[in-house]
Amino acid sequence: xxxxPRPDYEYQIERIVxxxxxxxYRISAELQRLDLTDMSRAxxxxxxxxxxxxxxxxxxxxxEWVTRNLPIAATDGVAGTIYALGVADTFEEAxxxxxxxxxxKAMVDAVIADTQSDLLAVTANVERKVRAAVRxxxxxxxxxxxxxxxxxxxxxxxxxxxxxxxKLGDSVNTGxxxxxxxxxKPEVYVDMVTRTKTMEAHMEATINEAVAxxxxxxxxxxxxxxxxxxxxxxxxxxxxxxxxxxxxYLGNLRGGRDVFHPNCRHVVxxxxxPPDAN
Ligand SMILES: [Zn+2]
Numbered sequence: 001x002x003x004x005p006r007p008d009y010e011y012q013i014e015r016i017v018x019x020x021x022x023x024x025y026r027i028s029a030e031l032q033r034l035d036l037t038d039m040s041r042a043x044x045x046x047x048x049x050x051x052x053x054x055x056x057x058x059x060x061x062x063x064e065w066v067t068r069n070l071p072i073a074a075t076d077g078v079a080g081t082i083y084a085l086g087v088a089d090t091f092e093e094a095x096x097x098x099x100x101x102x103x104x105k106a107m108v109d110a111v112i113a114d115t116q117s118d119l120l121a122v123t124a125n126v127e128r129k130v131r132a133a134v135r136x137x138x139x140x141x142x143x144x145x146x147x148x149x150x151x152x153x154x155x156x157x158x159x160x161x162x163x164x165x166x167k168l169g170d171s172v173n174t175g176x177x178x179x180x181x182x183x184x185k186p187e188v189y190v191d192m193v194t195r196t197k198t199m200e201a202h203m204e205a206t207i208n209e210a211v212a213x214x215x216x217x218x219x220x221x222x223x224x225x226x227x228x229x230x231x232x233x234x235x236x237x238x239x240x241x242x243x244x245x246x247x248x249y250l251g252n253l254r255g256g257r258d259v260f261h262p263n264c265r266h267v268v269x270x271x272x273x274p275p276d277a278n
Contacts, residue, residue: 004080004206004269005091006221007073009198016065016194020122020187023058024172027051027130031168034134036161039141044134051130055123062119065194066112073198074100074108077205084269085215103208108201115197122175122186129171137164196262203260203268207239207250210270216243218250218268219275220259228258229266236274245274 030050034043079094088094100108140160175186184192210218222233237250250268254260 001219001269001271001275002084002086003219003221004077004084004267006223006265006267007076007080007198007202009069009073009195012065012069013191013194013198016062017187017191019058019061019065020175020190023054024126024186026054027126028169028172030054031130031134031172034137034168036137036141036164038145039138041138044138048131048134052127055127059120059123062190063116066115066119066197069194069198070112070115070201071108073201074104074111074205077202078104078209080202080267081206081209081213081215081270085210085213085272087213098209100205101208101212103212104205107204107208111197111201111204115193118193118197119190122189125174125176126172126186129174130168133164133167133171137168140164192262196264199264199267203254206268206270211239213270215270215272216240217245217247217272217274218270221267221269223265225266227261229261229264232259232266236271237268239268239270247274 030047034047075095075098078098078100079088079091082088082094082098083091088097141164144157144160173185174183175189176184178184207218210216216239218237218239220232220235220237224230225233232253236247237253238245238247239250241249241251259266
């Protein structure tokens with residue numbers, strides 16, 4: 001049996017993640033420059049404009065990343081199937097003849113759109129939080145200075161300053177809060193999303209190409225996983241629910257807590273006949 005080569009997008013993922021890390025760092029630096037003891041609406045507006053500029057640039061970079069890298073992952077999936085089924089002798093050769101069929105074209109468009117919206121949610125959330133934190137900082141600062149005008153002393157309270165400072169910092173650190181209420185730092189969330197979506201594009205493409213070539217089964221790869229995935233390594237699965245035989249349907253295993261969870265690195269190698277048939 002020929003296995004689908006395990007895809008490796010680490011380099012590309014690291015690159016996009018570091019773009020987020022760098023952008024968040026630049027935003028933090030911008031916010032730290034604000035003089036909280038004497039803030040005007042003009043200061044606040046200038047800082048926010050810079051933050052928006054950084055986020056807009058980041059959105060452009062990540063949009064390019066997504067439209068470039070997800071089709072590559074899907075092509076690798078198609079080529080993996082062509083190679084695993086023995087249609088080409090080498091994976092390189094398989095990659096040269098790999099094309100998206102209709103289902104894969106639609107799938108790639110959908111995963112791209114999905115990933116774009118996940119990533120846009122991160123920057124939108126950072127922008128919303130930064131705006132709220134800057135608005136509060138401006139209000140606190142102006143209020144304190146108004147009080148100073150009345151009693152002639154600087155009354156910007158240390159605790160208030162620290163609180164505002166912390167809010168400004170936190171506004172950059174929470175990229176997303178997921179359905180389970182977990183907070184993700186932007187770069188950690190982006191790492192998970194891009195890793196999971198490239199693997200999803202790869203696997204969807206693998207399956208669609210396999211089914212189009214009448215291969216209805218697959219074998220889950222092994223790399224000595226330590227998590228619950230280990231229970232599934234080497235197992236035969238059905239690629240479509242109505243394929244004959246007592247094998248679990250891959251679609252029911254995916255997205256669960258055990259195998260093919262977020263960040264999972266397992267792949268499926270398509271086969272025409274399950275190992276113990278005939
Ligand atoms: Zn896994």
